[in-house]
Amino acid sequence: MKATRRDLFKFAAGGATGLLLTPAPWRLVTDAALWSENWPGIPKPVRGELRTRFTHCALCPAGCAVKARCVGDQPISLIGLPGKPLCAFGLMGHQLPYHAGRVRQADADAVRAVIAKRAANETVAVLDLRPGRTASWTYRRAMAALPRGVYLAARSSVPAVNLDAVKIILSLGVPVLDGWGTPSNVQQARSHFRLIQAEPAESRTALLADQWLKIRPGTELELVEALATGRGGAGTGLNEKVIASVANELVQAGALFLAAEESPSVLELNRKLGAVGKTIVAQREAPVPRSWKPAPVTPINSVPERSIGVLLIDESAADSYVPWSKLEGKLAPDALVVTFASSQAGYGRQAKHLLPTAVYPESTGDIPPAIDSPLATFRLTTPLVAPPRGVVNPAQFIGGLAAIDAADALRERAGAIHAAGRGSVCTYADGRSIPVEDIQPDQFWKALNDGACWIDEPGGKLLPPVLRASTPAVVALNWEKRAARGPMPPLVSKLYQESNLRVRI
Amino acid sequence: MSIDIDKCTGCGACMVACAVENNVPPAPEGVNERKGITWIRVFRLDNGAEGVDRKWAFLPMLCQQCGENTPCVSVCPQQAVQLDPATGIVGQMPERCLGCRYCMAACPYHARYFNWWDPSWPAGMEKTLNPAVAPRMRGVVEKCNFCHGRWHAAKARAAAQGRRDLDPADYVPACVEACPTSAIRFGDLNDLENAPERGSFRLLEKLGTGPKIYYQTQRDWVREIAAAPGGTERAHG
Numbered sequence: 001m002k003a004t005r006r007d008l009f010k011f012a013a014g015g016a017t018g019l020l021l022t023p024a025p026w027r028l029v030t031d032a033a034l035w036s037e038n039w040p041g042i043p044k045p046v047r048g049e050l051r052t053r054f055t056h057c058a059l060c061p062a063g064c065a066v067k068a069r070c071v072g073d074q075p076i077s078l079i080g081l082p083g084k085p086l087c088a089f090g091l092m093g094h095q096l097p098y099h100a101g102r103v104r105q106a107d108a109d110a111v112r113a114v115i116a117k118r119a120a121n122e123t124v125a126v127l128d129l130r131p132g133r134t135a136s137w138t139y140r141r142a143m144a145a146l147p148r149g150v151y152l153a154a155r156s157s158v159p160a161v162n163l164d165a166v167k168i169i170l171s172l173g174v175p176v177l178d179g180w181g182t183p184s185n186v187q188q189a190r191s192h193f194r195l196i197q198a199e200p201a202e203s204r205t206a207l208l209a210d211q212w213l214k215i216r217p218g219t220e221l222e223l224v225e226a227l228a229t230g231r232g233g234a235g236t237g238l239n240e241k242v243i244a245s246v247a248n249e250l251v252q253a254g255a256l257f258l259a260a261e262e263s264p265s266v267l268e269l270n271r272k273l274g275a276v277g278k279t280i281v282a283q284r285e286a287p288v289p290r291s292w293k294p295a296p297v298t299p300i301n302s303v304p305e306r307s308i309g310v311l312l313i314d315e316s317a318a319d320s321y322v323p324w325s326k327l328e329g330k331l332a333p334d335a336l337v338v339t340f341a342s343s344q345a346g347y348g349r350q351a352k353h354l355l356p357t358a359v360y361p362e363s364t365g366d367i368p369p370a371i372d373s374p375l376a377t378f379r380l381t382t383p384l385v386a387p388p389r390g391v392v393n394p395a396q397f398i399g400g401l402a403a404i405d406a407a408d409a410l411r412e413r414a415g416a417i418h419a420a421g422r423g424s425v426c427t428y429a430d431g432r433s434i435p436v437e438d439i440q441p442d443q444f445w446k447a448l449n450d451g452a453c454w455i456d457e458p459g460g461k462l463l464p465p466v467l468r469a470s471t472p473a474v475v476a477l478n479w480e481k482r483a484a485r486g487p488m489p490p491l492v493s494k495l496y497q498e499s500n501l502r503v504r505i
Numbered sequence: 506m507s508i509d510i511d512k513c514t515g516c517g518a519c520m521v522a523c524a525v526e527n528n529v530p531p532a533p534e535g536v537n538e539r540k541g542i543t544w545i546r547v548f549r550l551d552n553g554a555e556g557v558d559r560k561w562a563f564l565p566m567l568c569q570q571c572g573e574n575t576p577c578v579s580v581c582p583q584q585a586v587q588l589d590p591a592t593g594i595v596g597q598m599p600e601r602c603l604g605c606r607y608c609m610a611a612c613p614y615h616a617r618y619f620n621w622w623d624p625s626w627p628a629g630m631e632k633t634l635n636p637a638v639a640p641r642m643r644g645v646v647e648k649c650n651f652c653h654g655r656w657h658a659a660k661a662r663a664a665a666q667g668r669r670d671l672d673p674a675d676y677v678p679a680c681v682e683a684c685p686t687s688a689i690r691f692g693d694l695n696d697l698e699n700a701p702e703r704g705s706f707r708l709l710e711k712l713g714t715g716p717k718i719y720y721q722t723q724r725d726w727v728r729e730i731a732a733a734p735g736g737t738e739r740a741h742g
Contacts, residue, residue: 030600033600033601034600036600036642037599037600037639037641037642038639039642041623041625041642042623042624042640042642043624043625043626043631043634043640044631045528045631045634045635045636045638045639045640046631046632046634046636047636048636071636074632074633075633076525076633076634076635076636077522077525077526077635077679079522079682079683080683080685085518085683085684085685086518086683086685087516087518087685088516088517088518088520088521091518091521091522091525091683092521092525094633095630095633097629098626098627098628098629098630098633099627100627100628177514178516183685184685187685187686204514204515204516207515207549207561208514208515208561490531490626490627490630491521491524491525491531492521492531493531493532493536493541494517494520494521494524494529494531494532494541494543495517495520495521497532497536497537497538497541498532498536498537498538498540498541498542498543499517499520499538499541499543499546499547499548500538500548500549501515501517501520501546501547501548501549501563502515502517
């Protein structure tokens, strides 16, 4: 048989038609689609055994309980407990270690040698941006042991707010509904307090407040004066009748009055309204070992000008900031400033050395009681992932300057709490609450490391806090303001960039 | 799903929890709200008044899982969108999608998103991805599927325990789990206890697409915005 050109065309056309009737081309299309989903540019999630672990969120002093879903040892999502939700920032916490702006390496030994040399005859000061932790006690012990050590806390006092007793809150720009207290507590209490927000910006708290006083920027203290004296207030941009009405409301309800800055006039108005001792109370601290001899807390304003030779700033867990302008004048002309932080964004811009630290959820430490917790608490943030090599533990570093071994400080403190024999341990895995006196010290320590929380027993009178009026202005941070100070999880783009839900203020 | 607008505080926890659960990547530089991917997006509404009369509300918007004349299903040339009659969930199959975006044009709720870029995470962050959900490639459309990965996992768990049916607690989407004020609730609409509350309304109900997201509010002006022609455009800002 002789094959012709026509036969060739017929064969090709028949073959092509026949091929369409087989699964081959369709399989090819499907495989190509599947390949394009998995080509090397597309990340492949790691598979493995799913586990649940518990810890506490260390991103702010609320210290919410966290249930982490992990693949092997790697957390893949964080969630709060039933009735105790996490905020949006807390839900992204497990992504913080991977922020591109993170600092990872520094020569800690060289910095230690320089500090040790200068500590012999110069004033060494530690600025603690989250007072009340076990690390804070290590700093105080270290400063007590150094010849000229000074312990500075970002806030002069850490009062607690008894939200149960609050009827009205007049807030001067405090983000009451957006990262100020424990989200679940504020949410529960919200139904029984009236919120008046005085703020120039259209913040989320301002939007959700019962009344928003849109004052002119920088006129907060003028508003306070007007409320206290019943005169003035024209500079705030508010109507006189509005100011009089708010003042009347505050007096009649015995309000809690909050302020973004500690200042004498704000303190005086709180006293006048009867808030101090009633809604603003002293915060109780968990017991500490008796052998710990701490240095006193020195108000920043009382530090002599140009006296600090070495300033060490623990920025690894920051709740509030002291403006650099307030610190600068206290430094000697050739002062050495060392900051412990995970990025250059905060005091790192002014410091000579930046020592990188672990970030949540790599770090180990405890969280002081939240501002809305009049009871003492002790909660550990246990690491969910290992920190990278090269990071420094600020407490161990500063403790080491005074030959204090701070590696076991948390366990020593847990021992002191157990020895005190009061309060109970709440374990989140099984939702139980066990009196401390019913468990052994080792069990207590293990429970804390497994994500349990110690809560002091209620009882006793709530005492008024010791408030000092002569403190510098301190910037309280919610997580939005924190964005300007340090890395934020990359997914925060969903809120700020990919939607118009939140705007930078 | 029912959403109580009066309880929503606009915290954004649902948006973040959704992105974490479904491996939605952070935005590349320069991406704005028009090209971003947020399977659930909370919009800020106001009543248009000035001064002390001005009021705000937050409206979470996600795929409404239309049950009748589903617009995206009917226009898809690839059959990449399918309505599951068993669950009522409108599923999106990215491996079938050719990226024509007809479905995006057809969706009256603007609840579908196109992958303009390959998904990418900062170095090391791929380790935090959810293994139950595959990242989508550039050039395909994606949207809320009520955390279908969780539904599959719940079915597998139930089967392992010898059960055919799911308990309500077995399967909850990530946004519901994360909502701090319990503004978002989820359940089977066929169960009487999950029947829409009296006074609930659905967005653009008159289009006849049978959305399965029910909204509640006591505020008339919010209802007016939701019902008015162009209401969602106003919400989109």
